[in-house]
Amino acid sequence: MDQFDLIVVGSGPAGRRGAIQAAKLGKRVLVIEQGKRVGGVSVHTGTIPSKTLRETALNLSGWRERGFYGRAYRVKQEISAEDLRRRLLITLDHEVEVLEHQFARNRVHHIRGKASFVDPQTMQVVKDDGEVLHVTGASILLAVGTKPFRPDYMPFDGKTVLDSDELLEIEDLPRSMVVIGAGVIGIEYATIFSSLDTQVTLIDPKTTMLDFIDKEIVEDFTYQLRDRNMKLLLGQKAEKVTRQDGKVELLLNNGRRIVTDMVLFAAGRMGATDTLNLAAAGLEADNRGRLSVNPETFATNVPHIFAAGDVVGFPSLASTSMEQGRIAARVAVGAIAKEPPKYFPYGIYAVPEISTCGLSEEEVKERHIPYECGIARFRETSRGHIMGLDTGLLKMIFSLKTRRLLGVHIVGEGATELVHIGQAVLNLKGTVEYFVENTFNYPTLAEAYKIAGLDAWNRMGDIKSEI
Incomplete structure (x- = not known):
């Protein structure tokens, strides 16, 4: 032994x-x-x-x-x-x-x-x-x-009805796909296959998705998905799933029937x-x-x-x-373990990416913190023009009392990389002045921080911080 x-x-x-x-x-x-x-x-x-x-x-x-x-x-x-x-x-x-x-x-x-x-x-x-x-x-x-999670009522076969592990072993790309589950995994795979021009339908019993993400970011993300013809059937549930003749038929709780090449079940682990x-x-x-x-x-x-x-x-x-x-x-093993910094980033590798750090606008409201937001769109940056970006949004939330950054939320190309600037400012208790007064490389998407900072600063007024 x-x-x-x-x-x-x-x-x-x-x-x-x-x-x-x-x-x-x-x-x-x-x-x-x-x-x-x-x-x-x-x-x-x-x-x-x-x-x-x-x-x-x-x-x-x-x-x-x-x-x-x-x-x-x-x-x-x-x-x-x-x-x-x-x-x-x-x-x-x-x-x-x-x-x-x-x-x-x-x-x-x-x-x-x-x-x-x-x-x-x-x-x-x-x-x-x-x-x-x-x-x-x-x-x-x-x-x-x-x-x-593999419920008994799903007729998994590893080819036309799969879980997220089996999806990596598929032999052919489907022309159409239904994704059951609008959580992080379901949304990531749904948007990836949509970018490959697979006709994707996303189904979830909940009427909302990604509830832990700032609502404005989710709304922008949802608009982008619908704009490229992804079907979002929220508040609906697949009650029966059957395989027949190489296709899969789903019967929803509202009586709607969907026939598709492949079903990905991604509702939990x-x-x-x-x-x-x-x-x-x-x-x-x-x-x-x-x-x-x-x-x-x-x-x-x-x-x-x-x-x-x-x-x-x-x-x-x-x-x-x-x-x-x-x-x-x-x-x-008996060693000292320091508590990690309060704020960590959350990244969702969908198409487009979503990344967030700190408090959402909904959480700020719940805590009754007086606040102001600053918004920048990637198309406002020169780098965005160079990259041909029509979409992409960066949002920062600041305390009106202390002027400190409370949260940063991004949807768009490179979001999971860009968020770390906001994360550093959050954990170092930085204020809106950091973004207004600092120089950012030009042209970069990181300039969106300066644009959003100026947007918030203009709305807040030039009032001295109480820190």
């Missing part, structure tokens, strides 16, 4: 960051990964594949150039599923190679196999060849991630905890397989067992999962 200071189950963003952090502190660390290669969901079916698919689709379709050359413009006239997969495989190989090198450089032990608890400190690992190992850890970090034998460790997951933790230390109700990443729920971002894993590992 091997003994370790920290056993990490899962090698996704939370697991790998936690393992490397503990190893850098001189601890003996073991990572257990049940997948064929290290990297977890993030590398193989989630973050990296979906973003690679997006980039490939935009490049091959000529999407970014259509503002100049028209909607009929294409870089490659006939785009196949194999075209998309070729770049994906190259990217995944690189990600795995980097991660394996990081483990080797930091002397992190890792084995392939399915892990489950024998008791609170002992885990059984069943390898592919049937060999069974037992390992013990002074502390254990569960970073097992999630898997797609489940924590991948069902095979861990949690009861043997004194743990219990909720009805979605998620674990409850202390939000500051990521410790479960069993003091030496921690959980981080998507398995603990919102925000379920690769970026925040990495920080959760790092903090959990430091606490687990």
Whole structure:
């Protein structure tokens, strides 16, 4: 029986960051990964594949150039599923190679196999060849991630009715697609396939989508989707889904029938905890397989067992999962863990991108904070003209009392990169004057910050900050 200071189950963003952090502190660390290669969901079916698919689709379709050359413009006239997969495989190989090198450089032990608890400190690992190992850890970090929710009433076949993991293995691009679920994953894939000129219909029982995003940003985003003929059937539910003659027929709760080439079911994910034998460790997951933790230390109700990443729920971002894993590992091995900065960015890699940091206008209203907004549209920047951008919006919210930035919200090309300027100002408690008085490279999309800052400053008046 091997003994370790920290056993990490899962090698996704939370697991790998936690393992490397503990190893850098001189601890003996073991990572257990049940997948064929290290990297977890993030590398193989989630973050990296979906973003690679997006980039490939935009490049091959000529999407970014259509503002100049028209909607009929294409870089490659006939785009196949194999075209998309070729770049994906190259990217995944690189990600795995980097991660394996990081483990080797930091002397992190890792084995392939399915892990489950024998008791609170002992885990059984069943390898592919049937060999069974037992390992013990002074502390254990569960970073097992999630898997797609697959309800019994959906006739999944991996070809015409798929979940988000199976979508990466399709053999042909569909001419039409229905996406069930208007959450982040559903919206990302729906807009990616729409950019490839697939006729996409998005269905969700809720009458709204992306409720955690500033409403004005969602309205702008929604307008762009409808403008390119995406069908948004919100407040409607698919009650029956049947496969027939290579097509899929959906019956909605309002009696509407839709026939399509492919259905992507992307309505939620489940924590991948069902095979861990949690009861043997004194743990219990909720009805979605998620674990409850202390939000500051990521410790479960069993003091030496921690959980981080998507398995603990919102925000379920690769970026925040990495920080959760790092903090959990430091606490687990007895090191000091500083609290991360208050504001972190949220990125949605749809077409167009959405990124946000800080308070939305709705949250500012709920807190009864006197405020003013500044707006800039990408077409107001010279770089926007150069890039042929007709759309894109940056919104900042400032306190009228302190003039401090409260939130930054962006929809458009490069939103997930641009947001970090606002994030830095937020965490450093900067004011509207930062954007008005500073110089930005010209021509850049980042100039939108100055335009939005001036817009807010003009509305606020030149009143001295009370900070």
